Amino acid sequence: MEQKNTVLIDGQVVEINGEKNILELTRKIGIDIPTFCYHSELSLYGACRMCVVEVEGRGIMASCSTPPTPGMKILTNSPRVQRVRRTVLELLLANHDRECTTCDRNGSCKLQDLSNRFGVKKIRFGERDVKLPLDHSSRSLVRDPNKCILCGDCVRMCSEVQGIGVLDFAGRGSQTVVAPAFNKNLAEVECVNCGQCAAVCPTGAIVVKDETDRAWAALNDPTKTVVVQVAPAVRVALGEEFGLPAGEIVTGKLVAALKRLGFDKVFDTSITADLTVIEETNEFIKRLQSGERLPQFTSCCPGWVKFAEHNGADFLNNLSSCRSPQQMFGSLVKKHWAKDLGKKPDEIFVVSIMPCTAKKYEAALSNMTTEGVADVDLVLTTQELARMIREAGLVFDQLDVESFDTPFGFTTGAGVIFGATGGVAEAVLRAAHEFVTGQPIEQVNFEAVRGFADRKEATVEIDGQEIKVAVVHGLGNAKKLLEEIREGKADYHIIEVMACPGGCIGGAGQPISPDRETKKQRAKGIYNADKLSQLRKAQDNPMVAKFYERWLKEPNSAEAHEALHTTYSNRGRITGEEIQLIAGEQPKVDIAVCVGTCCYLDGSYDTLQKLMKLTETEQVQDRINLHATFCLEQCEKGPVIKVDDEIINAVTPETVEKVFKEKILKKLAAAGE
Amino acid sequence: MKQEGIIEAQQEDRGTTHQRKFEKVNEIIGRLGRSRSALVPILQEVQEEYRYLPEEILTYIATALGLSPASVYGVATFYAQFSLEAKGKYVIKICDGTACHVRGSNPVLEAIKKRVNLQGNKSTTDDLRYTVETVSCLGACGLAPVVMINDKIYGQMTPEAINIIIDELEKEDAADE
Numbered sequence: 001m002e003q004k005n006t007v008l009i010d011g012q013v014v015e016i017n018g019e020k021n022i023l024e025l026t027r028k029i030g031i032d033i034p035t036f037c038y039h040s041e042l043s044l045y046g047a048c049r050m051c052v053v054e055v056e057g058r059g060i061m062a063s064c065s066t067p068p069t070p071g072m073k074i075l076t077n078s079p080r081v082q083r084v085r086r087t088v089l090e091l092l093l094a095n096h097d098r099e100c101t102t103c104d105r106n107g108s109c110k111l112q113d114l115s116n117r118f119g120v121k122k123i124r125f126g127e128r129d130v131k132l133p134l135d136h137s138s139r140s141l142v143r144d145p146n147k148c149i150l151c152g153d154c155v156r157m158c159s160e161v162q163g164i165g166v167l168d169f170a171g172r173g174s175q176t177v178v179a180p181a182f183n184k185n186l187a188e189v190e191c192v193n194c195g196q197c198a199a200v201c202p203t204g205a206i207v208v209k210d211e212t213d214r215a216w217a218a219l220n221d222p223t224k225t226v227v228v229q230v231a232p233a234v235r236v237a238l239g240e241e242f243g244l245p246a247g248e249i250v251t252g253k254l255v256a257a258l259k260r261l262g263f264d265k266v267f268d269t270s271i272t273a274d275l276t277v278i279e280e281t282n283e284f285i286k287r288l289q290s291g292e293r294l295p296q297f298t299s300c301c302p303g304w305v306k307f308a309e310h311n312g313a314d315f316l317n318n319l320s321s322c323r324s325p326q327q328m329f330g331s332l333v334k335k336h337w338a339k340d341l342g343k344k345p346d347e348i349f350v351v352s353i354m355p356c357t358a359k360k361y362e363a364a365l366s367n368m369t370t371e372g373v374a375d376v377d378l379v380l381t382t383q384e385l386a387r388m389i390r391e392a393g394l395v396f397d398q399l400d401v402e403s404f405d406t407p408f409g410f411t412t413g414a415g416v417i418f419g420a421t422g423g424v425a426e427a428v429l430r431a432a433h434e435f436v437t438g439q440p441i442e443q444v445n446f447e448a449v450r451g452f453a454d455r456k457e458a459t460v461e462i463d464g465q466e467i468k469v470a471v472v473h474g475l476g477n478a479k480k481l482l483e484e485i486r487e488g489k490a491d492y493h494i495i496e497v498m499a500c501p502g503g504c505i506g507g508a509g510q511p512i513s514p515d516r517e518t519k520k521q522r523a524k525g526i527y528n529a530d531k532l533s534q535l536r537k538a539q540d541n542p543m544v545a546k547f548y549e550r551w552l553k554e555p556n557s558a559e560a561h562e563a564l565h566t567t568y569s570n571r572g573r574i575t576g577e578e579i580q581l582i583a584g585e586q587p588k589v590d591i592a593v594c595v596g597t598c599c600y601l602d603g604s605y606d607t608l609q610k611l612m613k614l615t616e617t618e619q620v621q622d623r624i625n626l627h628a629t630f631c632l633e634q635c636e637k638g639p640v641i642k643v644d645d646e647i648i649n650a651v652t653p654e655t656v657e658k659v660f661k662e663k664i665l666k667k668l669a670a671a672g673e
Numbered sequence: 674m675k676q677e678g679i680i681e682a683q684q685e686d687r688g689t690t691h692q693r694k695f696e697k698v699n700e701i702i703g704r705l706g707r708s709r710s711a712l713v714p715i716l717q718e719v720q721e722e723y724r725y726l727p728e729e730i731l732t733y734i735a736t737a738l739g740l741s742p743a744s745v746y747g748v749a750t751f752y753a754q755f756s757l758e759a760k761g762k763y764v765i766k767i768c769d770g771t772a773c774h775v776r777g778s779n780p781v782l783e784a785i786k787k788r789v790n791l792q793g794n795k796s797t798t799d800d801l802r803y804t805v806e807t808v809s810c811l812g813a814c815g816l817a818p819v820v821m822i823n824d825k826i827y828g829q830m831t832p833e834a835i836n837i838i839i840d841e842l843e844k845e846d847a848a849d850e
């Protein structure tokens with residue numbers, strides 16, 4: 001009796017059951033083959049060579065990119081394999097800045113871990129003598145090319161999962177680096193600060209910007225009242241930093257730790273998530289009744305918002321105008337609660353503990369301020385908070401639980417589930433029915449929008465009308481959805497988008513976790529916290545009702561708009577130069593034609609060509625400047641041209657002649673006199 | 674005198690050349706198609722036009738092909754044939770391979786640099802007329818030392834000979850203008 005579909009791994013017979021590569025097969029039987037560039041969510045790359053195994057008759061092979069074939073005899077730990085692995089590590093280390101003690105990833109670095117595990121004691125090769133400059137430009141991330149091992153995880157994460165492609169390999173051979181286009185800084189390109197690159201980076205080449213120093217400074221400043229808000233997703237992940245299982249709800253200990261660190265008040269962002277639900281649902285119902293600006297997109301994820309500002313300018317009107325819960329919190333504290341305390345906005349220092357790196361960027365936006373002071377002064381990630389707890393010497397596991405302070409401490413399950421993909425949509429659904437019909441719904445669980453599927457859909461009936469809901473997470477999935485809507489292939493009323501796979505629980509500020517299982521456990525924790533809540537619907541939150549009574553009057557009121565809503569702006573994809581086309585000797589009129597993505601697709605090149613012909617036939621080349629530019633930030637009505645300071649939308653090849661005569665020739669005539 | 678003439682001529686054609694080149698870029702993209710696999714041929718032809726790959730044109734190509742600018746930059750920096758810096762009208766490559774080196778390529782290089790007024794580490798003259806590069810071997814060791822100007826090979830160079838060749842180039846240019 002011969003077993004056909006089996007291989008022999010280290011003498012053990014193993015059945016092939018659809019595994020795509022040897023690596024999966026070995027992991028199934030409990031052998032942890034080391035990898036840098038292998039991630040189950042990303043495409044195969046086969047670059048790091050750490051996963052080598054010895055296959056009889058074929059020699060050393062990369063197990064990640066070799067499919068198992070029946071009868072294979074595989075050795076995963078032969079002397080030859082050991083030797084190759086160690087050499088690979090040595091070579092990687094030779095090119096790596098080995099300042100481990102001062103590295104942000106000290107202790108969570110895969111390179112450090114594997115070097116230790118495989119007993120690399122000495123590096124026989126020299127060190128790299130040229131130090132490349134660090135990129136500190138981003139609000140959220142720091143890039144250190146000297147620590148990059150060129151595994152390409154960040155490159156593939158950004159392009160495959162997030163659909164953006166900010167980073168790619170540049171140069172060749174020993175000069176190869178991973179860099180944004182034209183070696184620009186992250187702040188100059190279309191990076192949305194989601195930080196997923198840092199989350200998959202096995203070393204410290206891309207890390208979350210550490211701002212714990214600013215937190216300590218504020219805590220030690222006697223003139224400041226320091227308050228802290230904690231996002232829902234933090235409470236189910238922080239425990240991992242202290243050896244507790246993923247998904248364990250550690251809210252009580254977390255609050256206790258923050259109080260021991262010296263924060264004057266400890267609040268819960270979930271309460272402003274409840275507020276978001278009320279504002280956003282009312283906004284949605286208004287749009288639904290008027291039939292305008294649908295589908296409505298959620299706007300609590302700053303990564304998604306920035307992505308839309310770069311790539312979805314035609315949808316910016318569809319975004320809910322609600323600020324994110326973090327910013328609603330900051331705004332309420334600085335605009336209203338400060339007055340209760342008799343304090344000025346700059347006497348209160350608002351810290352956020354977030355699972356997210358993009359929140360750092362969001363808090364620094366110039367329109368998120370009160371009397372010129374930032375609403376949220378400092379954003380710390382879950383990782384940074386863990387660092388502070390360790391620095392203060394608090395033994396997390398032994399802390400006695402404490403509860404959030406009032407007034408921003410009482411929350412419902414609806415606010416808590418914001419932490420997982422589908423949560424915002426579910427919370428809105430819990431409210432929408434009641435707001436329209438006046439009747440509360442019995443069944444508050446909307447299982448269809450939960451889970452980790454790329455796109456989740458549900459149809460809900462509200463007062464006889466079918467409401468189609470879609471939930472996507474990971475910006476690549478959002479990009480696909482936007483394309484389908486543009487092509488008329490998809491049609492929804494309300495769409496939730498979260499930039500990170502899994503939603504906020506999978507944010508890049510969370511403890512480094514390589515696998516999807518951890519994220520699933522955290523999501524489970526979030527839904528458990530919801531189940532444990534006495535109140536499950538945002539509209540039942542008595543504290544939120546009080547905010548309206550005292551400060552905001554009613555949902556979507558002028559007061560609410562002032563404090564809780566925002567506007568968006570188009571952003572070009574990349575900063576940079578324009579293409580000079582005609583540089584007149586004595587220019588009187590300056591004309592720019594947008595050839596950015598949206599306008600290009602709208603046919604701006606044909607417009608441009610026609611315009612160039614017109615300048616020729618009218619013989620005005622000497623008196624104009626003409627250039628092609630990359631974004632005039634009016635993407636919804638392309639092709640866009642700019643004549644001096646005036647922006648003109650929808651200039652098609654058919655209408656360009658009229659515009660030319662009415663705007664440009666007239667101006668020239670006026671200038672000629 | 675001559676220098677002024679050159680700058681004037683350049684200013685004169687600035688307006689129309691930019692326009693013509695940009696039209697050419699679009700013609701190239703239109704002809705070769707907007708698929709990923711057309712990227713390298715597009716870059717090659719665009720470089721023919723501009724003599725290098727300007728950043729804004731690379732961004733434009735990325736937009737047209739639906740690629741990220743970082744990917745296009747990656748391809749452009751991978752191949753030695755592409756240059757992201759403006760090159761001169763005449764690219765002078767002087768061979769510094771073993772054979773050329775021993776037959777005196779260095780004095781020739783110095784003579785060229787002096788002649789076109791290039792100092793320090795700069796490789797292209799300010800008026801974008803000349804780019805001077807050293808290469809490892811042009812495969813014509815029998816003619817050492819060898820200089821290549823654009824597509825033309827000049828063998829057995831001496832500092833005096835190279836000056837005569839550059840004189841010729843300038844004469845031709847003056848006639849063209």
